[in-house]
Amino acid sequence: MLRDVVYDYLWTQIREKQFKPGEFVNLNLISQKLGVSRTPLREALIVLEAEGFVQILPKRGIYIKPLTLQDTYNLYEAIGALESSIIMSVWSKIDENFIRTLERINGEIAACTDYARHYELNHEFHFAYINLSENTEIKNYLGRLYQRIYDFSGINYGQKFQSNNCAGHAEFIRLLREGNPVSSADYLRDVHWKFRVPEVFHA
Secondary structure: OHHHHHHHHHHHHHHOOOOOOOOEEOHHHHHHHHOOOHHHHHHHHHHHHHOOOEEEEOOOEEEEOOOOHHHHHHHHHHHHHHHHHHHHHOHHHOOHHHHHHHHHHHHHHHHOOOHHHHHHHHHHHHHHHHOOOOOHHHHHHHHHHHHHHHHOOOOOOHHHHHHHHHHHHHHHHHHHHHOOHHHHHHHHHHHHOOOOHHHHHOO
16 A cells, blocks of 8 residues: 555654654655655655654644653553553463563563663563554554654663663563562553653663
């Protein structure tokens, strides 16, 4: 579908910072470059706007939205609520072997010194249980939230964040092993994904 091709192009340009946060992008120039009409372009932009990446401003163009502190807070809250819900729904699939998998990944996170690799491992940790869900809509939506909060933010979250993140995973694993789904789900929502400015923006 042409709209999807256009979407992938725009998404890549934003992710690779060819379209930078805070900048305006000319709709006509994109249409000419891709050799497509404005219809599939607008359809793709509507999706990106709904996902929070851009804002369509009549007569001004396409505004690439920067990630504000309030946006970050909202994203943390949304991810925490959805992950908590998933844990409750997939609890019967979580066994000792699965918990050991999480321990292995978290061990790699603890030993990791490269931010890009840390992000990959963090994604692997969380999507280990997210992918246990059969709800593809929630999984796809969470994927976009992760991309916005990590890939598109341009923030280097710093060593302190990485250390606290690893410790949070360890506590979550401990709660899983205790066998209490409510405590595990509540921890994700109310503690692990609780936004704390100093932890995010300071090394």
